[in-house]
Amino acid sequence: MSYSSKLIEKAVEEFSKLPSIGKKSAFRLVLHMIQKDKESVESFLHAIRNMKENLKECSTCFNLSDDVECAICSNIARDKTVLCVVESVRDVIAIEETQQYNGSYHVLGGVISPLEGIGVDDIRIAELIKRVHEANAKELIMALSPTIEGDTTVFYISKKLADTEVKISTLSRGVAFGSELEYTDEFTLGRSILSRVPYTQSSLK
């Protein structure tokens, strides 16, 4: 597109570098910026710069954090002996959204994947092992992707912790709430038949 303005052209180019934003959407966003008052635009720019300059990684769990220790690790109401092991910060937010979990987290930063060249030293496994010992952790909840890579990572970590008392659990797998059996993949469906649970009034809640 030709915008008859280099300034607009450059701004559109920058916006269209963002994920899932094409040239047309980028131009719509730029026009929005042009129409907004100066204070609103400044507030937008400031929020991004401020975040970029001040956001840290929590020194304990590697979650994104405003301080040296994140809001979850520094919350005394949360159980520090139960660690939920996740791949990324997105997963922390997804689990926090459920409001069903009151322990702590450990953000691995990925899963072991020989195909993508991610080995055991590229993700925070050593930090996890050290933390399990230091915090005297009772339980590790492995909330990793239900893939071969995720399963490999769980296996590796469980082997590394074989000499400890820590209990290792994984998320339950099966058919998702609200999904249609017809469209559930055969692997999941087969597995959920094999790992069927006795019916009680509360088991389907």
Place this chain on the structure above:
Amino acid sequence: MSYSSKLIEKAVEEFSKLPSIGKKSAFRLVLHMIQKDKESVESFLHAIRNMKENLKECSTCFNLSDDVECAICSNIARDKTVLCVVESVRDVIAIEETQQYNGSYHVLGGVISPLEGIGVDDIRIAELIKRVHEANAKELIMALSPTIEGDTTVFYISKKLADTEVKISTLSRGVAFGSELEYTDEFTLGRSILSRVPYTQSSLK
């Protein structure tokens, strides 16, 4: 959503103020910003600030411009006696994209709309009248929305210029190229039958 970081929360809030960006997309964009290197983010912020600070309105046609006069008005190859009257800057870009037009523009900034409280003095009609006289314009192409408000605006401007020699034309209306007759609204279809054109080899090009 809870992000365990005020910095992220604020950035997500700012991104979700943009048109057609919800909280989830905003968070995806924020994560993208977090992962990008500092220079890329700075370049993004700079492009927006630079545009916001330096973008002007062309003093002649009111198109957005880097200088006092826009790239179209200052282009000596463009016909200054043919003015295409449009509602907004978006329309200028849409028409420029067609590469079918070599005249100049006049951005009205809206159309007369009593319902929305937009009167003749709220859009740049006086500037247009003055310009027609000063530039000795030969033709005005009224490229306004095909709505009652657009038609009213065309009517008002044509009355105001009744004492001049300027030729006033509107965009042709009819069925769009590539559209299906079945789904064309009856008003457009009826009108395009009444204003049918004699067939020649070139008329369908």
